Amino acid sequence: MVFSSLYFLFLYLPIVLFAYYIAPLRWRNGVLLVLNLIFYAWGEPVYILIMFASIAIDYTHGMLVERYKSRNNDKGARLAVASSVVFNLALLFFFKYWDFVAGSLAAAGLGFMPKLGLRLPIGISFYTFQTMSYTIDVYRGNARVQKSIVNFGTFVTLFPQLIAGPIIKYKDLGDQIDSRTHTVEQFASGVQIFVVGLAKKVLLANNIGMLWDAWKAVPAGELTTAGAWLGAAAFSFQIYFDFSGYSDMAVGLGRMLGFEFMRNFDYPYISRSITEFWRRWHISLGTWFREYMYIPMGGNRVSRPRLFFNLLAVWAATGIWHGASWNFLLWGLYFAVLLILEKAFLLRWLERAPSVVRRVYTLLLVVVSWAIFAVEDLGRLGIYLKAMFGGAEGGLTGGAVEYYFFSYLPILAIAAVASTPLAAALWKRLPERPMKVLLPFLLLAGLICSTAYLVDATYNPFLYFRF
Amino acid sequence: MTKRYCMFISALFCAFLLFFMAANAAAPDRLYSELENRELAQLPALSAKSLISGEFMAKFETYVTDQFVGRDGWVAMKSAAELLLGKRENNGVYFCSGGTLITRFETPDEKRVADNLNYVNKFVENMDIPVYFSLIPTQACIWADRLPAGAPNASQSALLDQARQSTSARWYDTYPQLWEHRDEAVFYRTDHHWTSLGAYYGYAALAGAMGLEPVPLSQYVKTTVSENFYGTVFSSSGVRWVLPDCIDVYVPEQGTRVISHTYDQNGNPVEESRQLYDESYLARKDKYAMFLGGQQSLGVVYGPNAQGPKLLLVRDSYSDSLVPFLTAHFSEIHLIDLRYYKLSAAEYIQEHGIDAAVVLYSVPNFVTDSNLVWLGR
Numbered sequence: 001m002v003f004s005s006l007y008f009l010f011l012y013l014p015i016v017l018f019a020y021y022i023a024p025l026r027w028r029n030g031v032l033l034v035l036n037l038i039f040y041a042w043g044e045p046v047y048i049l050i051m052f053a054s055i056a057i058d059y060t061h062g063m064l065v066e067r068y069k070s071r072n073n074d075k076g077a078r079l080a081v082a083s084s085v086v087f088n089l090a091l092l093f094f095f096k097y098w099d100f101v102a103g104s105l106a107a108a109g110l111g112f113m114p115k116l117g118l119r120l121p122i123g124i125s126f127y128t129f130q131t132m133s134y135t136i137d138v139y140r141g142n143a144r145v146q147k148s149i150v151n152f153g154t155f156v157t158l159f160p161q162l163i164a165g166p167i168i169k170y171k172d173l174g175d176q177i178d179s180r181t182h183t184v185e186q187f188a189s190g191v192q193i194f195v196v197g198l199a200k201k202v203l204l205a206n207n208i209g210m211l212w213d214a215w216k217a218v219p220a221g222e223l224t225t226a227g228a229w230l231g232a233a234a235f236s237f238q239i240y241f242d243f244s245g246y247s248d249m250a251v252g253l254g255r256m257l258g259f260e261f262m263r264n265f266d267y268p269y270i271s272r273s274i275t276e277f278w279r280r281w282h283i284s285l286g287t288w289f290r291e292y293m294y295i296p297m298g299g300n301r302v303s304r305p306r307l308f309f310n311l312l313a314v315w316a317a318t319g320i321w322h323g324a325s326w327n328f329l330l331w332g333l334y335f336a337v338l339l340i341l342e343k344a345f346l347l348r349w350l351e352r353a354p355s356v357v358r359r360v361y362t363l364l365l366v367v368v369s370w371a372i373f374a375v376e377d378l379g380r381l382g383i384y385l386k387a388m389f390g391g392a393e394g395g396l397t398g399g400a401v402e403y404y405f406f407s408y409l410p411i412l413a414i415a416a417v418a419s420t421p422l423a424a425a426l427w428k429r430l431p432e433r434p435m436k437v438l439l440p441f442l443l444l445a446g447l448i449c450s451t452a453y454l455v456d457a458t459y460n461p462f463l464y465f466r467f
Numbered sequence: 468m469t470k471r472y473c474m475f476i477s478a479l480f481c482a483f484l485l486f487f488m489a490a491n492a493a494a495p496d497r498l499y500s501e502l503e504n505r506e507l508a509q510l511p512a513l514s515a516k517s518l519i520s521g522e523f524m525a526k527f528e529t530y531v532t533d534q535f536v537g538r539d540g541w542v543a544m545k546s547a548a549e550l551l552l553g554k555r556e557n558n559g560v561y562f563c564s565g566g567t568l569i570t571r572f573e574t575p576d577e578k579r580v581a582d583n584l585n586y587v588n589k590f591v592e593n594m595d596i597p598v599y600f601s602l603i604p605t606q607a608c609i610w611a612d613r614l615p616a617g618a619p620n621a622s623q624s625a626l627l628d629q630a631r632q633s634t635s636a637r638w639y640d641t642y643p644q645l646w647e648h649r650d651e652a653v654f655y656r657t658d659h660h661w662t663s664l665g666a667y668y669g670y671a672a673l674a675g676a677m678g679l680e681p682v683p684l685s686q687y688v689k690t691t692v693s694e695n696f697y698g699t700v701f702s703s704s705g706v707r708w709v710l711p712d713c714i715d716v717y718v719p720e721q722g723t724r725v726i727s728h729t730y731d732q733n734g735n736p737v738e739e740s741r742q743l744y745d746e747s748y749l750a751r752k753d754k755y756a757m758f759l760g761g762q763q764s765l766g767v768v769y770g771p772n773a774q775g776p777k778l779l780l781v782r783d784s785y786s787d788s789l790v791p792f793l794t795a796h797f798s799e800i801h802l803i804d805l806r807y808y809k810l811s812a813a814e815y816i817q818e819h820g821i822d823a824a825v826v827l828y829s830v831p832n833f834v835t836d837s838n839l840v841w842l843g844r
Contacts, residue, residue: 007531010491014484045519188473191480207552214619403555403617410553436472440479447483449548455541456558456705457532 001042002163003249004201006454012039013253016159020257021182029154029177032257036157040122043163047121050091051157057087058131059152065138066145077139084135088128095124100324123163125321127156129288134170136292143171151177160253164246166264166284169291173259180258190255192439195446197248202450204415205242208234211408214400216374220383226397228387230405232371237415239370240269243282262287269366269419272358273350274338277366285321289314307343312336322373327381331372338365490536497534501752503702507533546705555615560704563613567656568700568709572607574621575834582840583833584633587826589843590781591636593813596823599676600636602627603661603669603785603829606654609645623830636826639676644668655712658698659831660755663715663788670792673825679796687717692746696754714754718791720744722771727763741766743791758787764807770794776822781805781812781842783832805838812842 001008016035023031041048061084068076095118102113134155137143146152155177161168215231247264254261264284271277278286297310312333319332342350350358371388375381386392417423427435468476499506511517511526518524535541546557555562561569591598607614608623624642631638645653645661645668653665661669667684674681693714701709725741741760748757759766761784768790775798780786782802793800801819803812816824828836 005528006535007528010484010487011531014481014488017481042524043521045521045524184470184473184477185468188468188476191476195480400617400619403615403619407553407555407615436468439476443476443479444483447480448544451487452541452544452548455532455535455538456545 001039001159003246003253004198004450004454006451006457009198009451009454017256029148030150033150033154033157036154036159036162039159040157040162043122047119050095050121050124051127054088054091054127054131055149055153055156058084058134058156059146059149061087061135062138062145062152063147065135069139069141081135081139085132088132092124092128094118095121097320097324104326126161126163126165126167129167130170131156133167133288133292137169137171137174143174146170146174146177158254158259160250160257160259161261164243164250165282166247166250166261167288168261168284169288172262176259182258186255186258186260190252192252192443193248193255194252195443195450197245197250197252198450199446200241200245200248200418202245202453203446204411204418205238205240205245206453207411208241208408208415209238211404212238212374214404218399220380220393222394222399223383223387223392224394224397224399224401225387225390225392227394227399227401227404228371228384228392229367230401232367232374232388233412234408235374236269236367236370237412237419239373240265240419241415267419267421269363270359270421271362271366272355273342273347273362274335274365275342275347277362278335278339285318289318293317308340311340311343315339323376325376326378327372327376330378330381331369334369334372487536491531491534494534494536500533500538502539504699504753542705543707546707550706550708555618557705558703560700560706561614561618562704562706563610563615565613565656566709567606567610567613568704568706569606569610569614570659570700570703570831571619572605572621572623572831575626579837580626580629580834581633583836584630586839586843588633588635590812590824590826591634594816594824596816596821598636599639599673599823599825600630600634601639601641601669601672601676601825601827602630602833603827604642604645605659605661605829605831608642608830609649610654626830626834637676639672641669641672644672652713655696655698655700655755657701657709657712658696658755659700659829660698660785660788662712663717663791666785666788667717667792669785669789669827673789673793673827674796677823682792682795684717688719689715689717691715692744692757693749693754697752698755714749714757716744716791718743718794720791723791723794724769725759726767726769727760728765728767729763743768743794755784755787759790759802761787762804762807763802764804766802768794768800768802770797770800772796773798777801777820779803779812779816779819779821779824781824781826783828783836785829785832786827789827805836805841809841811844813844 001012003009019031019035020028037048037051040051044051061080064080065077065084068074068080098113099115099117102111102115105111105113106115134143134146134152138145146155155170155173158168158173211234212231215227215234218227218231244265251261251263262284264282266280266283268277268280271280294310294314297313298306299310300307302310315332315336316329317332319329319335322328322331350361353361368385368388371384372381375384387394390396430438496509497507498509508526508529510530511523513523516522517526549557550562556571559571561571563569587598587600591600604623604627607620611620614620627640627642631640645665648664648668651664652662653668654661667687671681691713694711696712696714698712720743723743725743727739727741729737729739731737741763743759745757745760748754748761753761756762759768770793772795775796777799778793778797779801780790780793780803782804786802790800790802799819801815801821803815812824815821826842833839
């Protein structure tokens, strides 16, 4: 089930809120678990069995770690952690990467792995990372073991963040799972964030997505430099509003149920370096890799060559996490190289440059990265990147570029402004009275417009099922 | 924000969701959308099998969207929002000058085009009567100057050239006649078909190719049968701010007879009497179906000229408004729609003593149709 759908908004969500709030406090996790499972089973009626297995196995591993730790058996505890990590990575590998590895080996003349053709279970990249964090956090003493399997199941399946994040670490959510308060202030703020997220996804991302769709299919002979940049810029906006809109909806829904999730995006497109960009983009993923991979590998406190190796390894993993395809690996390594360059000397140079130079530098590199991300076929990617840098077969500009540019100009302008904190800052500076008068109208406008676009949903693709 | 204000905001949100939840539950499900000209999805049956395969969920999602209360109003609101945002298209339809809505002509699938041209060639090979062949260029070609500046639109004339060069049938061009009269109402502004006037020019082109003298347009009396026609492009565009089209007819109905051949529920052949102009359709949304009563697998139109030759037309719905003009020359016009007619056209021609055959499609239909394979058999 996706949040930006009519049956979620006008059927599932009202039922969830009703069932959740009429249930007595101590039953709420149980009620939530059942609702979460319905949410997941709606999209994955068969693969929900993997979810059950995952819950049972990770729950057991947590208990094992705790038991070994209480007996001061560090080796046993480490073994249990290792076993949990292996299980989760194996699960992920089997469903997500098997065919990719098999295909790549076969292409290299080593065709010993048969292709399985399995469909990717929705959200597996997200929930395997969350459950892995659980045993590690318990081992590190950052979280208490979860004794109730209902509570643990609620954590793993929590529907607001189940299929597209944010990736919430157990240590951040464990206490809230055990006990949380529900206030109407929190609910109302959740409503606002949710509607903002819905509008970002339905009104902006889907709309600009059509511009990218029009562009990605253009035959090589007709691709122009201006068109390639317009397409890449459109995709940059689409992926940001799609993903951050979805995260906003998750945060909003979480608050409606009494949870406080971490913020996943912090206006990434105003960053003044790639290093800063990755502190603002998909924060929950960045911090996950930082805490569970980069720092255990030694982090910054190692020799230069080792540091660069660590960065390459972490970013190769980050890249391939986004999808089992070579372009995602390339995309990760592209950022690794940029981050290494920034760490080596670029950041020091940038610090002396004016803000505008730094922002343009960052944005251009980020837009190029989205082209690598969006075009999966490497041959086509080569043509596309070449076109961006002046080698377009269709010349600099022409064809439909002008038509698309002018038809999408208002939306592109709205998207550009919405990528900055400007609107939020203006809103905060508004005196309370006009704010209170405006808010209900804005909320209704957002809900009504989103509903109109969803009813006319000949076009409502969801980008994150690949992750 | 005070607690009371927060309660108000929370209640507003919940009320919005609940209102539409209740309205959807209360509103009766519609079977058919006249505006969209299609059957709407119904509540799917629940079974263990459909649940496990996910089929139930997929169908349920379509059901909720299709049956959403006030659907037509929401769709209209969305297209108005698109216009307001500076878009010049919605759902693949361009907002064109003169209150015209034109469906984008997408780059055709080369293989499909080559295959379809081959099927026509095969049909010609099997035949010892003359086979005429033409494709009708549509609004996206003849009225291209009405499209928004620079709007992407594949070339139909390139396709006409390709067909002319590769066909072994007796090719004739419909394009020059339509192009010459492009400033007249040769197409509907809100429907994908040509008007009776456009069909007249198509008839003149065909008559020229067959060596017949077309009846001059001035000899007909134009009768406007509807001034309130919103066609298929209007439906798919979601646009609600354009004026309706008129439907005109030129050829009088007297002396013509139409028989549609179909099958009853038990598979027995039955004959159904139809008319050249079935005015009962004018009270419905799908007003173009007044020409010959809309879709049919096989129809025979008997003209007043009982001595004339017999013609077979392998065609799409554009021919429904062309046929009235042809009745002046032929005693019988047999219409085959390959979407429904799966028997051998060659055998049919022999059995019925057909004198000439015409294959006539609109360009967009020809390049997407997957049924021409039946012609080659």
